Amino acid sequence: MTSRERQPMGDIANDLAAVLALRTMADTLEDAGVERAMRAGWSWSEVAEALGVTRQAVHKKHSARLIAADIDLRRRHA
Amino acid sequence: MHEVVAPMSTRDVAKQARGLASELNARTVEAEHLLLVLAGPCDETARILKPVALDRGRVEAALREERQASLAAAGVEPLTAERATRSGRTRAPQWGASAKSALKRGHEIARRGGRAGETPTDLLLGVLQAELGTVPRALAITGADRTALIAHIGRRR
Numbered sequence: 610m611t612s613r614e615r616q617p618m619g620d621i622a623n624d625l626a627a628v629l630a631l632r633t634m635a636d637t638l639e640d641a642g643v644e645r646a647m648r649a650g651w652s653w654s655e656v657a658e659a660l661g662v663t664r665q666a667v668h669k670k671h672s673a674r675l676i677a678a679d680i681d682l683r684r685r686h687a
Numbered sequence: 688m689h690e691v692v693a694p695m696s697t698r699d700v701a702k703q704a705r706g707l708a709s710e711l712n713a714r715t716v717e718a719e720h721l722l723l724v725l726a727g728p729c730d731e732t733a734r735i736l737k738p739v740a741l742d743r744g745r746v747e748a749a750l751r752e753e754r755q756a757s758l759a760a761a762g763v764e765p766l767t768a769e770r771a772t773r774s775g776r777t778r779a780p781q782w783g784a785s786a787k788s789a790l791k792r793g794h795e796i797a798r799r800g801g802r803a804g805e806t807p808t809d810l811l812l813g814v815l816q817a818e819l820g821t822v823p824r825a826l827a828i829t830g831a832d833r834t835a836l837i838a839h840i841g842r843r844r
Contacts, residue, residue, distance in 0.1 A: 626756075634763070
């Protein structure tokens with residue numbers, strides 16, 4: 610394949626751009642979903658289980674943002 | 688009294704792009720954030736882009752269209768505003784690959800032109816020279832001829 614065939618809007622480029630857009634969307638959905646769950650009183654363990662990751666991983670990734678957003682994260686079970 | 692505003696430097700552009708990425712809740716600063724600043728508050732490059740109808744608003748709209756088209760390629764619709772609402776990140780966005788490449792190309796263009804430091808126009812060329820990825824896709828959506836625009840900027844110098 611020549612570089613001339615590597616068009617930014619071709620079929621292959623569209624698939625690769627879809628990957629990028631889906632990653633961004635997944636990040637957004639994760640941030641929003643975790644925040645909604647914590648506001649609704651879910652525990653870190655429940656959120657972690659729903660996401661298929663460890664409690665430590667979800668806590669490390671989201672706790673600072675949620676604390677900054679003034680979400681009360683005390684008295685969470687597990 | 689009329690206030691004299693100093694022209695934006697490349698450092699200013701980079702700083703504003705990082706601020707914009709942060710406002711948009713992006714994990715990384717990418718070439719599209721640089722392009723948005725170059726099409727908007729940076730007068731030097733906004734003057735170059737305006738004749739081909741690439742102002743800040745048009746670039747923003749094209750980037751939105753590009754995202755929707757990319758999701759549509761996977762059969763997915765964009766999130767509603769309600770489902771996408773979340774608090775801002777606490778960590779400043781890091782520099783992403785597309786922005787790093789654009790900055791590197793801008794630096795190289797300045798070096799080849801015998802300039803000690805790159806200008807916003809050098810950086811604009813660095814952004815425009817990407818052949819694949821979000822920026823050339825968004826430019827294709829606007830109907831702008833990226834190759835002709837690069838040549839036009841080259842002739843102006």
